Amino acid sequence: MLKILKYSFYDLMRSRWSYVYFAFYLLLGVVLLFLNNDLSKAVITLMNVIIILVPLIGTIFGVMYYYNSKEFTELLLAQPLKRSSIFLGQYLGVALSLSMSLILGLGIPFMFYGLFKSSAIWDFSLLLITGTFLTLIFTALAFNIALSNENKIKGFGYAILLWLFLAVIYDGLFLMTLIMFEDYPLDKLSLVGTMLNPIDLSRTLILLKLDISALLGYTGAVFKQFFGTNFGLIVSFIMLTVWVVLPVLRITFKAKKKDF
Amino acid sequence: MKHLFSFIAAILMASSTIAQTIEVCKSCPISSLKDAITQAKDFDTIIVKKGTYKEYNIIINKPLTIIGKKYPVIDGELKGEIITIISDNVTVDGLFIINVGTSYTEDYAAIRVQKSKNFFIQNLVLEKLFFGIYIEKSRDGKVFHNKIIGDAVEEYNSGNGIQLWYSKNIQIEHNFVQHVRDGIYLEFSDDCLIKNNVSTLNVRYGLHFMFSNDDTYQNNTFENNGAGVAVMFSKRIKMYQNLFKENWGTASYGMLLKEINDAEIIGNIFEDNTIGINIEGSNRINYKHNTFTNNGWAIKVKGACYTNKFIENNFLYNSFDIAYNSNVNDNEFNKNYWSNYTGYDLDKNGIGDVPYRPVKLFSYIVNRTPETIILLRSMFIDIIDFSEKVSPVFTPDDLLDNNPQIKKLTW
Numbered sequence: 001m002l003k004i005l006k007y008s009f010y011d012l013m014r015s016r017w018s019y020v021y022f023a024f025y026l027l028l029g030v031v032l033l034f035l036n037n038d039l040s041k042a043v044i045t046l047m048n049v050i051i052i053l054v055p056l057i058g059t060i061f062g063v064m065y066y067y068n069s070k071e072f073t074e075l076l077l078a079q080p081l082k083r084s085s086i087f088l089g090q091y092l093g094v095a096l097s098l099s100m101s102l103i104l105g106l107g108i109p110f111m112f113y114g115l116f117k118s119s120a121i122w123d124f125s126l127l128l129i130t131g132t133f134l135t136l137i138f139t140a141l142a143f144n145i146a147l148s149n150e151n152k153i154k155g156f157g158y159a160i161l162l163w164l165f166l167a168v169i170y171d172g173l174f175l176m177t178l179i180m181f182e183d184y185p186l187d188k189l190s191l192v193g194t195m196l197n198p199i200d201l202s203r204t205l206i207l208l209k210l211d212i213s214a215l216l217g218y219t220g221a222v223f224k225q226f227f228g229t230n231f232g233l234i235v236s237f238i239m240l241t242v243w244v245v246l247p248v249l250r251i252t253f254k255a256k257k258k259d260f
Numbered sequence: 261m262k263h264l265f266s267f268i269a270a271i272l273m274a275s276s277t278i279a280q281t282i283e284v285c286k287s288c289p290i291s292s293l294k295d296a297i298t299q300a301k302d303f304d305t306i307i308v309k310k311g312t313y314k315e316y317n318i319i320i321n322k323p324l325t326i327i328g329k330k331y332p333v334i335d336g337e338l339k340g341e342i343i344t345i346i347s348d349n350v351t352v353d354g355l356f357i358i359n360v361g362t363s364y365t366e367d368y369a370a371i372r373v374q375k376s377k378n379f380f381i382q383n384l385v386l387e388k389l390f391f392g393i394y395i396e397k398s399r400d401g402k403v404f405h406n407k408i409i410g411d412a413v414e415e416y417n418s419g420n421g422i423q424l425w426y427s428k429n430i431q432i433e434h435n436f437v438q439h440v441r442d443g444i445y446l447e448f449s450d451d452c453l454i455k456n457n458v459s460t461l462n463v464r465y466g467l468h469f470m471f472s473n474d475d476t477y478q479n480n481t482f483e484n485n486g487a488g489v490a491v492m493f494s495k496r497i498k499m500y501q502n503l504f505k506e507n508w509g510t511a512s513y514g515m516l517l518k519e520i521n522d523a524e525i526i527g528n529i530f531e532d533n534t535i536g537i538n539i540e541g542s543n544r545i546n547y548k549h550n551t552f553t554n555n556g557w558a559i560k561v562k563g564a565c566y567t568n569k570f571i572e573n574n575f576l577y578n579s580f581d582i583a584y585n586s587n588v589n590d591n592e593f594n595k596n597y598w599s600n601y602t603g604y605d606l607d608k609n610g611i612g613d614v615p616y617r618p619v620k621l622f623s624y625i626v627n628r629t630p631e632t633i634i635l636l637r638s639m640f641i642d643i644i645d646f647s648e649k650v651s652p653v654f655t656p657d658d659l660l661d662n663n664p665q666i667k668k669l670t671w
Contacts, residue, residue: 040554040577041599052639171640178632179625186631194634203638211636214556214579216508217534218630 008093025105033113050131055138062142063159084252095139099132130202133240140247187222198243285309308332328354343371351380360389369394391419399428410440424449446472465490490516501527513538566590583623589656597665616664619655621648
């Protein structure tokens with residue numbers, strides 16, 4: 001598995017798209033920091049980028065890589081290799097190279113800006129950690145979609161739809177549900193609703209840092225426990241890990257049974 | 261004229277020879293403050309030496325100056341009120357007063373001033389108290405450099421740090437109040453000046469006005485209180501250069517204004533509060549040169565607020581800048597800096613070319629269904645906020661800052 005991972009990783013490192021992705025984040029970081037000159041504002045903008053763009057790129061890139069390397073995969077399958085290690089190696093290769101672009105692309109400008117001396121280092125590391133988690137989750141989801149769909153167009157369509165659903169539509173439905181049932185105590189429901197969507201989950205994690213004063217304005221014991229203590233942070237990280245593990249398990253399961 | 265001067269000089273000389281100094285210490289002929297007061301004549305000075313004096317119900321009924329040397333301890337042993345001043349021209353300086361009795365029928369205080377003028381209370385340290393300094397029906401006094409540290413947990417069985425009741429023209433400066441119910445409380449008290457105080461960790465309010473007019477408070481710090489400052493049912497209050505910080509919680513505000521008219525709020529800083537200013541039924545107030553940083557809501561307007569002016573304030577990274585619960589607006593917003601402003605300035609005059617709408621649709625939704633706060637900063641919310649911005653339906657459509665600043669304001 002490690003060999004395949006290494007191969008996929010180097011293959012992607014050489015590819016144009018990784019550089020474009022890396023350059024994009026580098027540029028974004030530089031523009032935000034050196035033209036804006038305001039760290040708090042930069043962190044807010046970065047949050048928006050991370051919870052919208054990272055999932056999108058993760059999905060598209062994952063689906064694209066799978067379809068592009070299909071012939072190579074078929075070649076590998078002819079060798080005496082475990083199927084799970086082939087697919088997991090490819091998945092990790094894509095996810096890790098994307099995460100690396102993200103971390104380096106954003107990290108370098110911030111490092112030059114003097115982040116280590118500033119108090120925003122925790123907010124910033126949290127951003128990078130959630131960004132990495134989102135990459136892992138959405139690449140895994142993309143591999144799932146690609147594995148289940150032979151048709152490229154269909155696969156891309158589903159991938160985009162998945163992103164659109166989790167990034168926008170889900171929140172709309174969520175908001176409508178909350179408004180519809182406003183006469184009932186909703187704090188548990190709203191927290192569960194957040195846990196079921198990785199984008200919302202990462203958003204909540206960042207809100208814990210940025211908007212804690214507004215969040216504490218709401219009455220409700222569950223809310224208070226969740227946001228007022230480290231409980232929220234721990235639960236969110238556990239849920240993010242679950243969100244990585246489940247799709248990856250499905251990749252191995254699906255890969256075992258699939259006919260090529 | 262010359263005669264008059266010499267006459268006054270003569271009187272001063274005479275009084276200084278008549279006024280005596282009485283010393284109180286454990287081994288002195290006079291070993292209690294009560295005895296010293298009964299033996300003293302008008303305008304005498306009583307010096308209390310270091311030691312512990314277990315006394316309560318000390319009544320100062322003549323103009324005296326009481327000075328503690330090296331903070332002598334007056335221990336009330338939780339039996340009741342400790343010092344009561346009922347004469348004019350009394351000075352109390354440098355005492356350490358502890359263990360005031362708690363009662364549900366009487367407001368026992370560490371030091372109470374009753375119907376007196378020209379009193380001067382300074383350098384006291386009060387601990388384990390019910391009420392701290394209680395000033396009733398008095399005027400022209402000064403309360404300087406006191407340190408009041410209570411141990412209040414619940415509102416119903418705790419008292420206030422400094423309380424003014426039907427008093428006039430009192431100056432309260434450089435006091436440090438902590439862990440009481442209300443740090444400083446003014447009821448029916450006019451023309452008072454409250455300056456350079458630090459009021460923190462109080463159960464209810466850092467500073468509280470009720471039915472008090474023409475008061476000024478400036479350069480104070482209110483941190484981590486149940487709510488920073490509550491100004492209620494008062495007129496013409498001036499609030500300058502105060503710091504309101506970290507008042508977090510469900511019903512927590514930096515400042516709460518209720519039925520306030522003609523006030524001035526200038527140069528204050530509101531930082532990390534759940535609600536910076538909560539306004540209800542307040543009219544003709546000028547908000548100028550204030551800075552709102554990282555608050556949940558910078559300003560929450562709850563109706564019946566007319567002709568208020570918000571001019572040249574900084575709104576920096578608040579989750580919500582302004583929240584309204586109706587779509588009627590009669591207040592003016594002008595020349596503020598909003599960090600959430602996304603417009604442009606093509607003519608380079610420092611003023612954004614597109615007006616800014618500080619009220620978002622989402623703040624209206626959160627007002628209705630508080631749980632939706634969990635969707636804050638979601639992309640869907642940004643989209644509906646944008647559509648509301650383009651054509652306002654739920655938020656007041658004339659609530660605009662027509663001259664939003666491009667750069668943060670400095671004064």
